[in-house]
Each structure stands twice: as C-alpha cells, then as structure tokens.
Amino acid sequence: MSTGVAEKTQKTIGGIRRKFAPWNDPQAVPLIRYQNVTKRFGEFTAVDNLSLDIYEREFFALLGPSGCGKTTLMRMLAGFEDPTEGQITLAGQDLVGTPPYKRQTNMMFQSYALFPHMSVWDNIAFGLRQDRMEKGAVNARVEEMLKLVKLETFAKRKPHQLSGGQRQRVALARSLAKRPKVLLLDEPLGALDKKLREETQFELMDIQMELGMTFLIVTHDQEEAMTVADRIAVMNHGKLVQVDQPAVIYEHPNSRYVADFVGDVNILDATVETVEPGMVTVRPAAAPDRRFRIAQDCAVKPGDSVAIALRPEKMRVELDPPGDSSVNCLQGEIWDIGYLGDLSIYHVELPGGSRVKAAKPNLTRMVERPITWDDKVYVSFTPDAGVVLTS
Ligand code: ATP
Numbered sequence: 001m002s003t004g005v006a007e008k009t010q011k012t013i014g015g016i017r018r019k020f021a022p023w024n025d026p027q028a029v030p031l032i033r034y035q036n037v038t039k040r041f042g043e044f045t046a047v048d049n050l051s052l053d054i055y056e057r058e059f060f061a062l063l064g065p066s067g068c069g070k071t072t073l074m075r076m077l078a079g080f081e082d083p084t085e086g087q088i089t090l091a092g093q094d095l096v097g098t099p100p101y102k103r104q105t106n107m108m109f110q111s112y113a114l115f116p117h118m119s120v121w122d123n124i125a126f127g128l129r130q131d132r133m134e135k136g137a138v139n140a141r142v143e144e145m146l147k148l149v150k151l152e153t154f155a156k157r158k159p160h161q162l163s164g165g166q167r168q169r170v171a172l173a174r175s176l177a178k179r180p181k182v183l184l185l186d187e188p189l190g191a192l193d194k195k196l197r198e199e200t201q202f203e204l205m206d207i208q209m210e211l212g213m214t215f216l217i218v219t220h221d222q223e224e225a226m227t228v229a230d231r232i233a234v235m236n237h238g239k240l241v242q243v244d245q246p247a248v249i250y251e252h253p254n255s256r257y258v259a260d261f262v263g264d265v266n267i268l269d270a271t272v273e274t275v276e277p278g279m280v281t282v283r284p285a286a287a288p289d290r291r292f293r294i295a296q297d298c299a300v301k302p303g304d305s306v307a308i309a310l311r312p313e314k315m316r317v318e319l320d321p322p323g324d325s326s327v328n329c330l331q332g333e334i335w336d337i338g339y340l341g342d343l344s345i346y347h348v349e350l351p352g353g354s355r356v357k358a359a360k361p362n363l364t365r366m367v368e369r370p371i372t373w374d375d376k377v378y379v380s381f382t383p384d385a386g387v388v389l390t391s
Helices: 070-078 120-130 135-148 164-177 194-211 222-228 246-251 256-261
Strands: 010-013 016-019 032-041 044-054 059-063 085-090 105-108 182-186 214-219 231-236 239-244 266-276 279-284 292-294 305-310 316-318 329-339 343-349 355-361 376-380 386-389
Touching: 032 070, 044 070, 044 085, 044 239, 059 070, 059 222, 070 085, 070 105, 070 182, 070 214, 105 164, 120 135, 120 164, 135 164, 135 194, 164 194, 194 222, 214 222, 222 246, 231 246, 231 256, 239 246, 239 256, 256 266, 256 305, 256 386, 266 355, 279 305, 292 386, 316 355, 329 355, 343 376
Parallel strands: 059 214, 059 231, 105 182, 182 214
Antiparallel strands: 010 016, 032 044, 032 085, 231 239, 266 279, 266 305, 279 292, 305 386, 316 376, 329 343, 329 376, 343 355
C-alpha cells in the first residue's frame, strides 16, 4: 500500500533536512541482515523464522510486549546468543560464531553497568585502554566523547556523584567510545523520569545523527520508539508483525494487533456492505443502523467481517449533530471523562452498550457549555480517519 508518508520523512543532519529512506532504494545494501533466524530455548521458540534488514545510519526500534523476543533478537546481533537456525550478517560478514568482543557492535544496558570506583573519565576510557589504544589517542577520544554527551565538567566525578540522566550519558559515551558500527540500546532510558526521558530521546537522536551511526533500540515504550526511530518493527511471539516508519505504523496499522499496541484506538467490528475504488462502506456491529464510509483501497468484498480502527483524536464529539449524521456518526451518552490537561478523553456509551473514546483538545479555558457526564452526544469522523483491518 502506498501511503505517501514514506516519501516525506526527513532527517536533519548538520542543519540540512534530507530524505532518508534507504529501505525504499532497491540498490541500497543493508548493514544488518537477519535471514530466516530462529532462536529456541529448549522447546520454546523466542524468535521464529524472522528476516529483517537494517540500513547504515538508521535508528531502528524493536517494539513489542514483554516476552515477544526483542531482547533475544538484539542479543543475537551482539553475540550473547547464537541463533538456532538462520544467518545474521553485519556489513556482509556472517556473525555466527564470532564472539561479542570481535563484533563491531556495542550494547548499552538499562542498568548502565558503570564501574563505581572509576571516574567518569576512566569509565569512558576503559574499553579503549583494554584495546591498548595509544595514550594520546585515548585522551583525544575521551575528550571528544565527553563533549558529545555534554559532560566535560564532570570528568573527575564517580558515578554515585551523578544524577541518573548524567550516568546514562556516561554509559552512552562509554558505549560509543570504541566507535562500533552499531550501537545496541536495551531500554536505555528506562531509569529516567518522564521529562528527562523525553529530553534524552532528542539528545540520542542528535548524537546518532552527528556520529552517522546505526542505532538499534529495544523498548516497550511506544512513544519513545515513535520519537526516536526512522523505522519501527512491531513484534509478537517472535515474529515481525509490521516494519515501517512511525507515521505509517500509527496511521496505517496492518492488523488489530498493531493498531491496538501502538497508541490509543477504538476497534469496531463491522460487516462490509459495498466496495468501490478507494472507498469501503461497512455496517458497524455496535450500531447496525449506521454506516461507516472509509476511504481506503482494500481487498474485501460485501459480507466480509472486518474491524475498523479509529484513533480517538480523529473522532469529533459534539452536543449538536453534524451535517449528515447517517454516515460516519455514532450517537451515545457520555459515560466518563478523562481530563488530561491538554485534552480530554470522552468515553461515549452507544445504545447497544459498547463504548468508544473520542479526544478533544482543550483549546480554551472557558467553554460556554462544556460536555459533561450523561450528555447525549454525537461522535463523528471523516472517511480518511478510519482504517479497515482484515487481520
Ligand atoms: P522484555 O520486554 O520483557 O525484555 P523481550 O521482548 O525482550 O521482553 P526476550 O527477553 O527476548 O523478550 O524473551 C523472549 C522469550 O524468550 C521470553 O518468553 C523469555 O522468557 C524467553 N527467554 C529469553 N532468554 C531465555 C533463556 N536464556 N532461557 C529460556 N528462555 C529464555
């Protein structure tokens, strides 16, 4: 499906916005290739015949619920696990059998694992000294790394004299010091509070772009994945469900699973009534007297059972009916309201008892007649707001 979103993605490098989409270029050679990789632990299959290409300079996120195989996939690239079947290559070189320290990858863990008795400087220099790098070169590289993570004035401190965010940056500097081809980040921001986490996400992106390196991040925070990544792989039970750019994953999920996992969503069962080019008309099970017209080219036929995914922020909730309330409109009663400051989430109960959520931005402080509990409301949306899901 061509969405048009892919072509719009740009990266800012050195102040210049440029298109970055090597996955759309048939000539581009992937840096990392998982080919039919399976990992079993005894009888249990953690990664199931999975193939994936990741390109140089990509910031790639593995996203999925706990236990779906994200970390195992990353650990196989780092060399901490071997695949049971399949092949993993980095820059064309088969990695299976290569020990972790001989791979051009480095892994940064959530726990940071800094040496407590060493200064920030020595922590960063540790791997370089182990590699017997010449002293002048070590000094230059550590200085460069301290500058990169903005910790020049903290070089002499020990880890316990730093904040969580500063420790995280030391760990990052240490992971980057040896200039690996690929940096593997396992829940790197898990220990930070929300605000610092958000700030650090942007710092990570800046650093990744400045160094022109390939970053692979494991997270179960979907907002984090959406913020930092060029592409996201959504996983379930050791398989990839969808691999695409964040906006495509969010706006055009390929399944109920992805729609439900990424962001808040209403998923309504429906039966297809008519199919025209670029438009599908369905009858929602929750309101059989209504019709939804969804602007989508879709391989379905009348009578098929489908699901319609509707993001709450794309649903309008109003006290007055929209112009035409027979199409793309539901009537119901306010059952609950979640006030989030910037927006309010209205839970609307439909006559049949099911509920939908609609988000409304709180644009002004004073509203003449705010929508409140038990109000009768209309929830409407445009044909391009919904997505027809067949799986
Ligand atoms: P989380 O987000 O909780 O870290 P994850 O998606 O990273 O989860 P993995 O750590 O890759 O999940 O684990 C995938 C599955 O493989 C889990 O069910 C886990 O229990 C299992 N598993 C991982 N390592 C081993 C091991 N060494 N022995 C047995 N089972 C394992």
